[in-house]
Amino acid sequence: MNDKEIADVRDHIDAEYALRENPHDHRSELRLWLRLLTCANLIEAEIRKRLREQFDTTLPRFDLMAQLYRTEEGILLGELSQRMMVSNGNVTGLVERLVQEGLIERQVTENDRRAARVRMTHRGRAVFSKMAEAHGEWIAELLGGVGESEQEQLWEQLGHLKLSVRNAKGTVPERRKKQ
């Protein structure tokens, strides 16, 4: 290798290094992530606060009821924990408290005595209905400052982001119905 060739190799290495480390050495992704996180936390904190102050409940309970609201016949605990993307044990506790409050009820499945099904009570349905309406308005209020078309764009791009994350996790998209 003559001097020229050695210089070429060095250039190549430098270029690769620069490409990987320099032009945006993880910094652009990092600041995007930080801002995304800030937005999500800001909104979530506000929702939690209002749920507590105005309905004396919590976000996890709201989420659980939201899952139950659509169905009449109820949902198995396992499916509930999958949909909510939380652990089984977590659901056990949440259900316990909501049953305590009389908002949902649980019953053992008759064909499989291991499984349990939960569903809303009449009261639970009435209560949740009001909460959901308020929740919708809160979100609209909080995000309303963003123009309609920009919302659409954001939604699209977050879709790409979601794909990117799912791919990078190496996870199979995990056959799921929605979202």
Added chain:
Amino acid sequence: MNDKEIADVRDHIDAEYALRENPHDHRSELRLWLRLLTCANLIEAEIRKRLREQFDTTLPRFDLMAQLYRTEEGILLGELSQRMMVSNGNVTGLVERLVQEGLIERQVTENDRRAARVRMTHRGRAVFSKMAEAHGEWIAELLGGVGESEQEQLWEQLGHLKLSVRNAKGTVPERRKKQ
């Protein structure tokens, strides 16, 4: 008011109502929020998992150390809790465990005996440095599927979203240094 005028008023009211309720009756905001939340949760869950598996630590501890990493002289607990946007009591516990692990140290301020200052130990600095590097790579990996210019756009639009939320909360932007 004649019939014509009354009709006009009704039209106006209807228009306002429609504008507020109908064309996208909170649904567009709601689905944007849900997707935003999904993205944030997906990323956060992955980061938590890797921090646990590869460094046997947690995200809150990582965040706390990140705040401390820049400064040499340490930070008061109160300021720490403000920057991390968590409660005072929360910081108390986190600091306790990190001190236990020998990653940070706390000392009472000499001029104000109520206040306490924490800062990193040598070991903490060394450990965090490695974690931060890995963390940066994880984020880059997870978000890397989104093109550079789209990242830029997303960042911009999330900026608008952040503003929208801050305004709607009625909160003063709260003089803060960064982000």
Added chain:
DNA sequence: AGTAAATGCTTTAACCTTAAACTTTTCAAC
């Protein structure tokens, strides 16, 4: 039938989180 694996859920231990009550120290105003 009989056994082993799988499945559905609960329990446990540990941590994170908060609001509210509390302790200690400092500061301000007589």
Added chain:
DNA sequence: GTTGAAAAGTTTAAGGTTAAAGCATTTACT
């Protein structure tokens, strides 16, 4: 100087969260 309010942190009670271990019950295989 006293006294009272404000400020910095801690404690407490309640809840959310998970991974791992455990308990039944069901399923699969022979």
